[in-house]
Amino acid sequence: MAVITESHLRTEMLKGTLSNPYFVSNNHRLTPAAYDFLRDRGIRVKKLDNHLIEQGVQKQALSIPVGVSNRHVHLSSDHVEVLFGKGYKLTPYRSLSQPGQFAAEETVVLVGPKGSLSRVRVLGPARDLTQIEISRSDGFIVGIHPPVRLSGAIDGTPGITIVGNVGSITVSQGVIIAKNHVHMSPNDARQFEVKDGDCLIVQATTDRPVIFSEVVVRVNERFSLDFHIDIDEANAANLKTGDLVKVIGKNGKLFG
């Protein structure tokens, strides 16, 4: 007999997995405080046999929230100093879904052979390598056509000129179109029955139900569950940050 405590319910609420009704299997028992916790929130308790519970859990586990990334740059600390001044440190403006990552107050201008993009957000903290992530549509504006790559894989990618409010720099490589990916914790990975490097097949549940057939899974203790796509992909599928996509297969095979 397993006991479900109030603090367990609070954790589920924070993770967004607290369902209404709340299903309790016949080998689980709620503490009185846990009962009160659910009653105070108008959540009904439903007893179910184990088979049905597993189906319920499975259903919840098969959705992933979407995070849409606009064009942005990651800078090395050397490049931060060139663009913004000696000893300069980026100023956090808004925290991002992945712990420790932030959108900085600082923005730059990206200049390519055909045109420029202004007010491009810098993301922090500073990294080892400078990387510039744009969409294919942005590429037409600046006249640069980068490959689709996972973050960090910048060998052989095109360069660009980055202008800050103190100086500018031309990098010889580092421009990519980010390959879509899912961040998840080892715990999520267990639920989804995947490991780092696997690929999920996910589908938008919008009026443009686009299927993304090769979504790379990235597992890390510090990651929270998030499906990262760029603006072009979001617009093609009518998706926005916070929407859910459905997992419909993995590693090239649709679920039966």
Ligand SMILES: [Zn+2]
């Ligand atoms: Zn990401």
